[in-house]
Amino acid sequence: MNILIEGIDILTGDPKTEYIGNAHIGIKDDKIEFIAAASEMPVDFKADRVISGRNRIAMPGLVNAHTHCAMTIMRNAADDLPLHKWLFEKIFPIEVRLTDEDVYWGTRLGAAEMIKSGTVAIADMYLHMDAAAKGILDTGLKVNLSVSPLEFHSEDGELKVRDLFDDCRRYFHEWNGREDGRIKVYIEVHSTYLFDLASLKRSSELAGDLGTGIHIHLLETGKERKESFYKYGKSPVDICVETGIFDVPVIGAHLVHVSEDDISLLKKYGVSAAHNPTSNLKLGSGISPVKQMLDAGVNVALGTDGAASNNNLDMFEEMHLAALIHKGVGYDPERVTARQAFRMATANGAKAVGFGADSGIIRAGMKADLILLDMDKPHLCPVNDPYSAIAYSAQSSDVDTVIVDGNILMEKRELKTIDEERVMYEVNRISQKLLNA
Numbered sequence: 001m002n003i004l005i006e007g008i009d010i011l012t013g014d015p016k017t018e019y020i021g022n023a024h025i026g027i028k029d030d031k032i033e034f035i036a037a038a039s040e041m042p043v044d045f046k047a048d049r050v051i052s053g054r055n056r057i058a059m060p061g062l063v064n065a066h067t068h069c070a071m072t073i074m075r076n077a078a079d080d081l082p083l084h085k086w087l088f089e090k091i092f093p094i095e096v097r098l099t100d101e102d103v104y105w106g107t108r109l110g111a112a113e114m115i116k117s118g119t120v121a122i123a124d125m126y127l128h129m130d131a132a133a134k135g136i137l138d139t140g141l142k143v144n145l146s147v148s149p150l151e152f153h154s155e156d157g158e159l160k161v162r163d164l165f166d167d168c169r170r171y172f173h174e175w176n177g178r179e180d181g182r183i184k185v186y187i188e189v190h191s192t193y194l195f196d197l198a199s200l201k202r203s204s205e206l207a208g209d210l211g212t213g214i215h216i217h218l219l220e221t222g223k224e225r226k227e228s229f230y231k232y233g234k235s236p237v238d239i240c241v242e243t244g245i246f247d248v249p250v251i252g253a254h255l256v257h258v259s260e261d262d263i264s265l266l267k268k269y270g271v272s273a274a275h276n277p278t279s280n281l282k283l284g285s286g287i288s289p290v291k292q293m294l295d296a297g298v299n300v301a302l303g304t305d306g307a308a309s310n311n312n313l314d315m316f317e318e319m320h321l322a323a324l325i326h327k328g329v330g331y332d333p334e335r336v337t338a339r340q341a342f343r344m345a346t347a348n349g350a351k352a353v354g355f356g357a358d359s360g361i362i363r364a365g366m367k368a369d370l371i372l373l374d375m376d377k378p379h380l381c382p383v384n385d386p387y388s389a390i391a392y393s394a395q396s397s398d399v400d401t402v403i404v405d406g407n408i409l410m411e412k413r414e415l416k417t418i419d420e421e422r423v424m425y426e427v428n429r430i431s432q433k434l435l436n437a
Contacts, residue, residue, distance in 0.1 A: 001048045001406065003027040008053025008372070010035065011386055013060045013346050013361040018339075019386060025058060027368040030180070030405040034364050049408075051401065055376035057386060059342075060360055061120025061369045061402065062315040063349025066215075066253040066274035066303030068126045069136070070098075070106030072113065073431050074308035083221050083283045091308060092152070094434055100131035102434065105426040107135030110313055112418045115141065117314045117396030118371045120404045123251055123274070123303070123353040125188040125215050127151070133175050133183065140409040140417045142369065144251075144353040146188035146215035147171045149203055150195065165206060172210050182405060184354045189216040189245065192236040193224055197243060204244030213249030213354065216240070219262070220254035221285045237262040246271060251352050253303060254279075255293070256286040263289070263296050272299040272352035275344065277321040279305035290326055291335045301352035302344045316396045319345040323391045338391035372401040 005025040012018060026033040026045050034042060071091075078090035103126065114122060125146035126132055136143050151162040168187060176185040187207040189195055195203065207214050219225055219236055228236045237258065240246050246269035253274045255266070266273065275288050293300050302318045304310050323341035327333050336344075350360030350369075359367045373390075375383060377398060383389045402410040409417050 001029070002033075002046060003049045003051065003368075003403070003406065003408075004045070004047035005051045005053050005058060005372070007038070009057050009386065010362055011057060011059040011342070011390065012363060013343065014363050025362070025370075027403070027406050030367055030407075032362065032364050032366050032368050035362070051372070051411075053372070055374060056372045056400065057375050057383075057390075058362060058370050058372050059390065060346040060350075060362055061371045061404065062118045062319070062345050063301065063353060063355075063360070064114060064119050064122040064303055064313065064315055065251060065272070065301035065349045065352045066276055066305060067110070067122055067124055067313060068306035068308075069110030069122070069124045070103040070126050070128075070132060071306030071308040072109040072313070073098075073102060073106040073427060073434065074306075075311050077431075077435055078308060079282075079311070081283070083285055084223060086283060086309065095127060097434060098127060100128050102430050103128035103131040104135040105423060105430055107132045108139070108418060108423045109427045110307065111136055111139040111141055112415060112420050112423055113307075113313045114315075115139065115402050115409050115415060115418070116399065116413070117316060118373075118399040118402060119313070119315050120369045120371065120402065121350060121353055121355055121359065123186075123215055129171060130174075137179065137183070138417060140182075140404050140407050142182050142353075142355055142359070142404060144184045144186055144215070144355075145175060146186045148188040148190060149206060150190070150199060152190065152194055165202060168206060169210070172212065176210075176212065180405070184212075186213045186215045186249075186251070186354075189214050191217040191220075191224070192239045193227060197239070200239065200243035200245060204247060207248045208244070213251070214245055215251040216245065216253065218252040218255055219257045220280070222257050225257045235259065235262055237265050241265055241269070249354065251301075253305075254285070254288065256280055256288045258289060258293075260292070263293055263298060266293065266298050267296045270299075272301055272348075274301050274303040274352060275322060276303045276305045277318060277325055279309045281321075281325070282311075283309055287325055287329055290322065291330065294336070294340065299348050299351055300344050301349040302341075314396045315345055316394055319391055338385070338388045341391045342387055368406040369404050371399055371403070373398045374400045
């Protein structure tokens with residue numbers, strides 16, 4: 001389908017041309033065909049759909065570089081707790097009772113929430129990942145699905161582990177590359193504190209054999225760092241290097257308690273950091289040294305984490321918070337600028353989750369992964385600096401239209417690929433069943 005977006009202001013996210021005013025965007029099939037003034041539009045371009053850009057801004061779609069989609073089921077159910085107590089005493093006991101149906105509907109709710117808040121691509125790691133894949137498949141989102149070779153659950157206070165390495169291979173071959181490449185599969189390594197050294201090594205070898213990457217929770221808490229030094233005499237980052245985890249593309253989620261040496265290794269091995277400011281604050285985990293990582297040249301993206309520890313999947317909130325908290329803790333208003341936060345939520349995120357070669361900026365030849373914001377709102381008037389408007393003033397409810405691979409997933413706030421009412425009904429039913437058991 002050919003789509004023409006007429007007379008719209010564009011935040012390209014491209015450092016070479018950051019802003020283009022009053023332009024036409026031509027989309028052919030899944031790619032941006034041209035960006036041009038009305039007088040310079042190709043005469044042979046015939047649009048099947050025309051969208052007015054009046055009072056709108058186009059920008060690259062947001063990328064959620066670390067989430068657990070189906071944890072929407074546990075939203076508002078386990079709050080005001082530190083990470084390890086939250087995880088082992090509240091979350092694991094619920095997760096052991098999850099079914100494929102639960103994860104399917106929880107994933108669809110997460111997808112609905114993220115599309116409505118302007119997200120076009122995600123990195124999702126969770127349980128029952130076949131059900132997660134089925135839940136996300138027809139939503140139109142780009143998704144990096146991480147499947148774990150080990151399954152953990154808490155039973156009568158004891159941690160149980162199940163080996164799923166063979167199933168990971170089956171899952172990869174079944175789902176990777178589906179939907180014209182919209183679906184990617186990585187290997188999930190929960191953490192260096194749940195995976196022993198042998199399992200870490202096996203996981204890195206598995207990812208290498210499959211030619212894929214790894215998604216890992218890394219240095220989320222001070223406790224994790226202290227216990228690693230107590231057990232191994234070194235940082236979890238050093239352990240990742242020694243076990244080969246960093247020999248493949250890696251999404252490192254959180255990276256709160258990192259040293260200068262850790263940051264140097266992240267840069268050396270090309271690890272992408274997924275900064276989760278809301279979740280880290282809510283769980284009392286700390287604040288990631290994002291400025292130091294950016295200064296060192298580490299690719300820093302943004303994530304929401306799961307709705308059980310956030311408690312939403314709103315990337316505008318993450319961008320806004322990322323642009324604020326580092327200024328406060330560093331007593332420096334120039335730390336993490338509006339443009340840096342914007343890039344973290346868009347191009348850096350696309351790179352982190354494996355779609356960066358042709359997504360994350362608005363430019364002819366790139367994939368048509370973009371969103372339109374309604375700027376005709378009191379809280380956005382006057383716009384003045386559009387990047388500041390997005391980072392500091394915009395809200396997820398300002399997102400009017402979402403386009404991924406040239407497909408319209410939402411228009412005028414109406415979801416096109418998900419039955420929102422049905423999804424909310426099913427998740428309410430499932431949540432009551434799980435939490436009242």
